Amino acid sequence: MLSAVPRRIFHTFFRKPPAQRVTAKVPPYIRDQLDSNTDNEQPLPHDFRTVYPEFLPDPRPEWRNRLRERLERNDMLTRRSVVAIPEFYIGSIMAVTVGDRNASDKTNRFVGICISRGGTGLRAWFNLRNVIDHQGLEIMYEMYSPLIRNIEVLRLEKRLDEELLYLRDALPEYSTFPLDMEPELLPEGAPVPINDIKVKLKPRPWHERWERKNLQGVQDLGLPQRFYNKAKLHEKPWEKYDLMMEYRATIPEEEQADIFHEIAPHYQQLESSRRQSKRRLAQTSRY
Amino acid sequence: MNQAEIRKLIPALRVAMTPKKRRFSNPRGPEGRLFKMRTTVNELIKNERMEVNYNRADEARGYAERLISEAIRYGDCHRPTMELADFWLPEKQNVHKLFKVLVPRFKDSEISYTRVHKAPHVYPSTLFDKVVLELRGNPFPPLEKLTTKRNWIHNILLEEAHREYLEKKYKQEGEEEEEVQ
Amino acid sequence: MSLLSVTRSILYGGKNNLQKIEVINLLLQQNTSVLTGGTGGGATTRNMSRMKKTRPFWQPKSTRTLYPEELTPSNEAFGSEVISDQHTSSSTTSPLKCEPWPRGVWSEASMRCGVIARKIGVYPMWDNNGRRLLTTLLEVPDNEVVKYIPPEKLLEHTHPKKNNNTHTKEMAALVVGADPIDPRLVTKEYYGVFADSGLLPKKKLTKFLITPDAKLPPGTPLYASHYRPGQYVDVLGTTIDRGFQGVMKRWLFKGMPATHGVTKSHRRPGNIGSGGEKARVLPGQKMPGHMGNKKRILRGLKIWRVNTKYNVMWVQGPAIPGATGSYVYVYDSWYHHCRHTPDNPPPFPTFFQDEEEGVEEEMYHPDLHVFSKPSIAFNEK
Numbered sequence: 124m125l126s127a128v129p130r131r132i133f134h135t136f137f138r139k140p141p142a143q144r145v146t147a148k149v150p151p152y153i154r155d156q157l158d159s160n161t162d163n164e165q166p167l168p169h170d171f172r173t174v175y176p177e178f179l180p181d182p183r184p185e186w187r188n189r190l191r192e193r194l195e196r197n198d199m200l201t202r203r204s205v206v207a208i209p210e211f212y213i214g215s216i217m218a219v220t221v222g223d224r225n226a227s228d229k230t231n232r233f234v235g236i237c238i239s240r241g242g243t244g245l246r247a248w249f250n251l252r253n254v255i256d257h258q259g260l261e262i263m264y265e266m267y268s269p270l271i272r273n274i275e276v277l278r279l280e281k282r283l284d285e286e287l288l289y290l291r292d293a294l295p296e297y298s299t300f301p302l303d304m305e306p307e308l309l310p311e312g313a314p315v316p317i318n319d320i321k322v323k324l325k326p327r328p329w330h331e332r333w334e335r336k337n338l339q340g341v342q343d344l345g346l347p348q349r350f351y352n353k354a355k356l357h358e359k360p361w362e363k364y365d366l367m368m369e370y371r372a373t374i375p376e377e378e379q380a381d382i383f384h385e386i387a388p389h390y391q392q393l394e395s396s397r398r399q400s401k402r403r404l405a406q407t408s409r410y
Numbered sequence: 411m412n413q414a415e416i417r418k419l420i421p422a423l424r425v426a427m428t429p430k431k432r433r434f435s436n437p438r439g440p441e442g443r444l445f446k447m448r449t450t451v452n453e454l455i456k457n458e459r460m461e462v463n464y465n466r467a468d469e470a471r472g473y474a475e476r477l478i479s480e481a482i483r484y485g486d487c488h489r490p491t492m493e494l495a496d497f498w499l500p501e502k503q504n505v506h507k508l509f510k511v512l513v514p515r516f517k518d519s520e521i522s523y524t525r526v527h528k529a530p531h532v533y534p535s536t537l538f539d540k541v542v543l544e545l546r547g548n549p550f551p552p553l554e555k556l557t558t559k560r561n562w563i564h565n566i567l568l569e570e571a572h573r574e575y576l577e578k579k580y581k582q583e584g585e586e587e588e589e590v591q
Numbered sequence: 592m593s594l595l596s597v598t599r600s601i602l603y604g605g606k607n608n609l610q611k612i613e614v615i616n617l618l619l620q621q622n623t624s625v626l627t628g629g630t631g632g633g634a635t636t637r638n639m640s641r642m643k644k645t646r647p648f649w650q651p652k653s654t655r656t657l658y659p660e661e662l663t664p665s666n667e668a669f670g671s672e673v674i675s676d677q678h679t680s681s682s683t684t685s686p687l688k689c690e691p692w693p694r695g696v697w698s699e700a701s702m703r704c705g706v707i708a709r710k711i712g713v714y715p716m717w718d719n720n721g722r723r724l725l726t727t728l729l730e731v732p733d734n735e736v737v738k739y740i741p742p743e744k745l746l747e748h749t750h751p752k753k754n755n756n757t758h759t760k761e762m763a764a765l766v767v768g769a770d771p772i773d774p775r776l777v778t779k780e781y782y783g784v785f786a787d788s789g790l791l792p793k794k795k796l797t798k799f800l801i802t803p804d805a806k807l808p809p810g811t812p813l814y815a816s817h818y819r820p821g822q823y824v825d826v827l828g829t830t831i832d833r834g835f836q837g838v839m840k841r842w843l844f845k846g847m848p849a850t851h852g853v854t855k856s857h858r859r860p861g862n863i864g865s866g867g868e869k870a871r872v873l874p875g876q877k878m879p880g881h882m883g884n885k886k887r888i889l890r891g892l893k894i895w896r897v898n899t900k901y902n903v904m905w906v907q908g909p910a911i912p913g914a915t916g917s918y919v920y921v922y923d924s925w926y927h928h929c930r931h932t933p934d935n936p937p938p939f940p941t942f943f944q945d946e947e948e949g950v951e952e953e954m955y956h957p958d959l960h961v962f963s964k965p966s967i968a969f970n971e972k
Contacts, residue, residue, distance in 0.1 A: 148426035151522075172416045179414040184429040186915050190901060191712035191728050201962040222721065222967050229969040241412050245714050270721040272966045361441045364497045366476035367431060367469075372415040375422035559661045568662070572669040579676075 149184045174210045177247035195244040214282030220273040238287040254299040277306045281317045283339035292329040293322045424522035455504045458548035464539035478523045651780035695804030697939035705799045705922040707769035713909045717960045726905040734813035738766040763803045768793025805940040815902040816942045820956040823929030825890045828912035828919035832884035842877040887912040891926045897954045
C-alpha cells in the first residue's frame with residue numbers, strides 16, 4: 124500500500140489529524156425518575172405546546188440546566204396566577220394595559236396585531252403593531268414583566284405565516300385597528316380560526332426581500348422575473364432532509380411530556396384563564 | 411426566535427450527540443456535507459458494518475438513528491418519511507430494506523439502533539481515529555469477545571470478601587438488636 | 592494491572608477490617624514499587640518538564656488513569672455497598688467527627704469563608720419600579736468544610752519573600768469541597784484529604800483565607816444562605832476558552848473596510864508601532880493571541896434573592912465569568928463600600944441552616960418584585 128502512494132503526497136496523506144477542540148457531548152435524555160409518579164399517566168391536551176410554547180426551554184445544549192429551568196417555570200406559574208396570560212397566536216389582535224409612570228393616568232393601553240412572538244422562560248415576549256395617526260407603531264411586551272396589568276385578546280385567530288413582519292411593508296389598512304375595538308366572542312370549544320387574508324404590499328424598497336421568504340399571506344408581489352431567479356438561488360431545499368438540524372432545534376418528545384406533567388398541578392388554573400379569555404370575561408378583571 | 415421548534419414532535423435520540431454539527435469541508439457547502447453523510451448512512455444500511463473515521467461515524471450515526479426512528483414511527487405509507495428515505499438511501503433496494511427488515515428488527519428496541527467500536531490504526535494509514543460503525547442485530551460475528559471474568563483471581567477474592575463482609579454485617583446487626591431488647 | 596487497580600478501588604473506600612482484602616494486600620506487597628509509582632503523589636514533578644505544575648500542599652493530585660477493571664457486576668455492587676455503608680453510618684449520628692468548636696464573634700476585621708458555586712444560568716427579574724435586571728443563578732452544590740489550616744501551618748507553606756496577607760496579619764484557611772464523587776475514581780492521596788472529616792471525596796476543592804475567629808470544624812455544610820439578599824459578593828471564575836483569536840474578536844478592533852480598494856486586510860490590526868526614534872513595538876500592544884480561559888473576578892455584585900431549598904442565589908448581572916455549568920468561587924465583597932457594617936453583620940462564621948427552625952424557602956431583597964405580588968402600580972404624586 125505504501126508503494127502505491129507517490130512520494131510527494133506522502134506527507135500530506137499520512138498527516139496527523141488537525142487538533143480538534145473536544146466539546147462535551149450531550150447525553151441521551153433520561154426521564155426524571157423522581158417526577159414520574161402517577162400524575163404522569165393522565166393525558167395532556169394535544170395543543171399544550173402551541174398554547175404555552177415559552178414553557179419549553181431554549182434547546183441550545185450549552186445553556187441548559189434542569190434546575191434553572193425548573194425554578195424559572197415556578198416563577199412563571201406564580202406570575203400567571205396573578206395576571207392571566209391568555210392564549211394567543213401570531214395574527215391575534217390584542218390589547219395590553221401596562222403601568223406607565225409618565226402617562227397621565229399612570230397606565231397605558233395599546234391595541235394591535237401580534238406580528239411576532241419569541242423567547243423562552245421569563246424572557247418571553249411578543250410584538251404588537253398598529254397604525255395610529257398614519258404612523259406605524261410597534262411595541263414589544265415582555266410577557267412576565269410585572270408592569271403588565273392586563274392582557275386581552277380581542278380577536279383570537281391565526282394567519283397563514285409564522286411571522287407577520289411584512290405588515291411593515293404592507294398598505295396601512297392591513298395593520299390599522301381601532302383602539303376602542305370590541306372583543307369578539309368565540310363559541311365554547313371552537314377551534315382557533317385561521318384568517319387566510321392575502322395582504323397587498325407596497326412597491327419596493329422594502330425592509331426585507333420578501334420574495335425570498337416563501338410568504339403565504341401576501342398577494343402577488345409583482346416583481347420582475349430576475350428577483351425570483353435570484354430568490355431561487357438562495358433557497359435551501361436540502362434543509363428539510365437535515366434530520367439532526369431539525370433535532371437540535373427541538374426539545375425531545377419525552378422531555379416535553381415531563382415538562383408539561385411537571386406543571387400539570389397548575390393546569391386547572393392555566394386552563395381556566397385560557398377559557399376565560401376565550402369567553403371574553405378577562406376584560407372585566409381589572410386591577 | 412429562540413424558542414424550541416414545536417411543529418414536529420421528535421423522540422429523543424438514544425445516543426450522545428455533539429452540541430453543534432461538525433463541519434465537513436466540501437466544495438458544495440452544506441448541501442455537500444449532507445451528501446457525505448448520505449454516503450455513510452446508505453453504506454451502513456446496506457452493509458450493516460463499516461470502518462470509518464471517528465468524526466464521520468459519530469456525525470452520520472445521528473442521521474442513521476433518526477432515519478430509522480422516523481421509519482418506525484410513521485411507516486412506509488407516510489409521504490414525508492418516504493421522501494426522507496428516498497433522499498437518504500440513493501440505492502433503492504435499501505429503502506425496501508429499511509422498511510421491511512430494519513423496522514421490524516428495531517420496533518420494540520429500547521436502546522440505540524447503532525453501535526460504535528474503536529478500531530486500531532494499521533500502519534501505514536492516516537492518523538485519524540478509526541471506528542467500526544454497525545447496526546445492532548447484524549448477522550456478522552460479534553466484535554467484542556464475550557468471556558466470563560468471574561474466574562479471575564481478583565473477582566474470586568472479592569466474592570469471598572463480600573460473603574464475609576455480609577456475615578459480619580448481619581452478625582453486628584443481630585447483636586445490636588439484642589442489645590436494644 | 593487490573594488486579595492492582597481493583598484492589599486500590601476497594602482500599603480507597605476507607606478503613607476496612609476485611610481479611611480477604613488483607614490477603615490482596617499481602618499479594619500486592621510484592622509489587623510495592625508499582626503501587627507507589629503508579630498513583631503519582633502531588634509532590635513529584637519531573638526535572639526537565641516544561642509544564643511544571645506545583646500543587647498547593649492541601650491539594651494532592653486527584654485523578655488517576657482508570658484501567659478496565661473487569662469486575663463482575665456483583666463485585667462492582669460490593670464496592671458501592673462498602674462505600675455507602677461507611678459514609679451513611681456516620682450521618683445517622685452526626686456529620687461532624689469532632690466536638691463542635693466554639694464559634695467566633697464577628698468584628699469588622701473578620702473575614703468569613705466563601706463558597707464554591709456552579710453557574711446555572713441567567714434570567715431576568717424586575718425591581719419594584721419595573722426595571723428589568725438580569726441575574727445570574729449560582730447553585731451551591733453540597734459544600735462542606737474539609738479541613739481547617741491554622742495560621743502557623745499556613746505560614747509554613749507561604750513564600751517568605753511574598754508580602755501577602757498571611758504575613759501582615761494572622762490568617763488561617765479553610766479547605767472547602769463541593770459535589771461528592773465516587774471514591775473509586777480518585778487517588779489514594781486525594782482520598783486521604785477527606786479521611787479526617789469523614790466526607791466523601793469532593794469533585795471541586797478550594798482554599799478560602801479567613802481570620803481565625805471564622806474557623807469551622809471539618810464536616811460543616813455551607814449553604815446558599817451563607818449569604819443574605821442585599822449583601823455584596825465578589826465572584827471568581829474562569830472565562831470561556833475561545834482559543835487563538837484575531838484582534839477584532841479579542842480586542843474589539845474595528846478592522847478595515849470591506850471595499851474601497853482594501854485587499855487582504857479586512858480583519859487586520861493595522862499599524863502596531865510608531866516610527867521615529869523608538870523603532871520598536873511598545874510592550875502591551877494589543878495583538879492576536881489566545882483569548883479566554885483566564886481567571887477573572889467580578890467585584891461588588893449584589894445578591895437579590897436566595898432559595899434555601901435548592902441552594903441557589905440570584906446575583907446581579909449576566910457577566911459572571913465562565914460558561915453555564917462551570918464552577919465559580921464566591922467571596923464576601925472586597926470593596927470598602929460593600930463590606931458588612933456592625934448594624935448589619937453577616938451570619939458568622941456561617942449560617943447553620945440545620946440548627947435553625949423555620950428558615951424561609953425564598954429570601955428576597957426588599958427592592959425586588961416578588962412574582963406572587965400584584966402588578967406594579969404607580970401612584971399619582
